[in-house]
Amino acid sequence: MAARILEALAGVVGADEVLTGDAAQPYLQEWRGAFQPRALAVVRPADTAMVAAVVRACIDADCAIVAQSGNTGLVGGCAADDARRHVILSLERLSAVRGIDVDNATLTVEAGCTLADAQRAAADAGLYFPLTLASRERCRIGGNLATNAGGLNVVHYGNTRDLVLGLEVVTADGRVWDNLTGLRKDNSGFDLNDLFVGSEGALGIITAAVFKLHSPIVQQSVALFGLDTPAQAVGVQRRLTAASGHNLTGCELMSRQAVALACAHIEGCAEPFEAACDWYLLVELASSASGDWLAAALGGAIADLRAEGIVRSVRVAADAAGARDIWHLRESLPPAQVAEGASIKHDISLPVSRLPAFLDRALPAVREALPGVRPCPFGHVGDGNLHFNLSKPAGSDDAAFLSETARANAVVHDIVAEMGGSFAAEHGIGRLKVAALARYKQPVERDMLIAIKRALDPDNRLNPGAVVDLDAPS
Structure with missing residues (x-):
């Protein structure tokens, strides 16, 4: 069977784009080391038509497909685990920016485009794509969509889902759904965009998307607060949201232990105040409106917070370099933990x-x-x-x-x-949290998730074992 499917895939994408053995190893790495991925092959189609043809070839050979774009996920969503039947479908060659509609303020981009390249394309057109992740140079749009990625400015712009106006998706039966319309209003049926965003490749393979763009940022203020308690951080956030006219775009809490690890392991990180604080709060205010009123709003709020004894210490970035230094501390926390x-x-x-x-x-x-x-x-x-x-x-x-x-x-x-929260906020379920989903989701919700999976992928061909386990006992 292996030889037949490899030959069929080579007939679709070319023999050089069907990878096995050592050539496939870069696609079989899982970021956290929680899984040891295995796959029959890695296939690299160049366009949507090829993706659909790959899916159909896998159907004919009774193989499963695990879609992969940047492979920077944190829950094993791309960790294929069957060396005889799983085919990794890499989307990295679908990397084009298909177009920017300045008047409609939209960006149409393929799933293999890196987030940083999408941001640069928007900026070159005089607009702003606000999805922001520390891994922007490595992660790709397909993964951002598949996991409904959050990131550093969700508080103002929302998750990836909130930026999507349309999708192009290859379905489990190898057809293409083209909804790259860029419409902001369309009540002509169920919202299928929302169904596929966050589905982790288990319902369909997203090959392109239309995103909302925003006006570019023209004024920005960044500050770091030293606080005694998380409750103070919540209070500061509420105060700054009101003072800035809801132009709070970043609000990041950091514990003393997390900051200490960054200072110990990451170049360019240092304790920001004379004495270490129990908690740190990074805030960013940003607006596309001209003027310097945000800096004044921040200064006024800081004066009030000091007078009320809420803030122990505060450092306001004097310029763009100072803002980058403050953000560098926050973005250094994950690699610092790895180093520890x-x-x-x-x-x-x-x-x-x-x-x-x-x-x-x-x-x-x-x-x-x-x-x-x-x-x-x-x-x-x-x-x-x-x-x-x-x-x-x-x-x-x-x-x-x-x-x-x-x-x-x-x-x-x-x-x-x-306390009514979620165990999977922005990284998704993947394979890592399937058991947690079964434990914490209400039975009626689990039944709906399984029903949707079976309706759109009745043969469990797309990313089997991720998100919901159809083979688990009910």
Whole structure:
């Protein structure tokens, strides 16, 4: 069977674009090391018609397809796991910017385009594509869509889903759905765009999208606050949102432990204040309106917060270089944790108002369950999303600590569920969190997810084992 499908795929994309053995290895790497991906082959189509033909060839050979774009996901969504039947369909050659409609303020781009290239194309046209991730130079649009990526300015612009006006999708039966219309109003049926965004390649393969664009930023103010409690951070966020006329575009909470690791491991990071603070809050205000009123609004709010004793310390970026330095500290937190050794990661969300209470419960709970653990919570407090990560005890063995992952997950996720939150805020389910979905989702919701999967992919051919497990006992 292997020889037949490889020959059929070569007939679609050319023999050089069907990769096996050592040539396939770069596509069989999983970022966190939680999986050891295996696949029959990697196939690299050049356009949507080829993607559809690959799907049809896989149907004929009874193979499954795992779509992959930048392979920067964090939950094993692209981790193929069957060396006899899984074909990885790489979208990286579908990298074109198909067009920009300046009057409609839209960008049409293919799934293999990097996020950074999409941002640059918008900027070259005098517009702004606001989706922003630290991995912008490596991640690709297809993965951003498949996971409904969040990022650093969701508080103002929303998740990826909120920027989508239309999609082009290859369905599980090898047909192409072209909805690249750019319409802002279309109530002519169910919202299929929303169905495919965030579906992680388990319902269809997104090959292109139309995105909303915004006017470019012309004024920006960035500041870093030193605080005593997360509750103060929530209060600062609320105050700055009002003071800026809802032009708060970034709001990032960082714990002392997380900042300490960045200062220890990442070049260019240093303690920003004379004395370390328990919590740090990075804020960014930005607007496309001319003037310097945002700086005045920030200054006025800071004066009020100081007078009320809410803020311990504050550092306002004097220029663009200063703003980059402050953002560098925030973007250094994930690689700093990697440099420190093993960590157990949680991507959770709650209503913003409940984040302080969650931290009050979760921090002592994980310390009791895992003696010596070093919690490193940080993340997008403006939209309620925290990366509640746990670094191993100093000097401990990586493998021994990671063996406690299931226990740590239960402690954290149980608290999140009790407080009405989500165990998967912006990274998705992939293969890593399938069991958690089965545990925490209501039965009626699980049934609807399974019904949708079976309706659109009845043979379980697209990314089998990801998101929902159709083979699990009901």
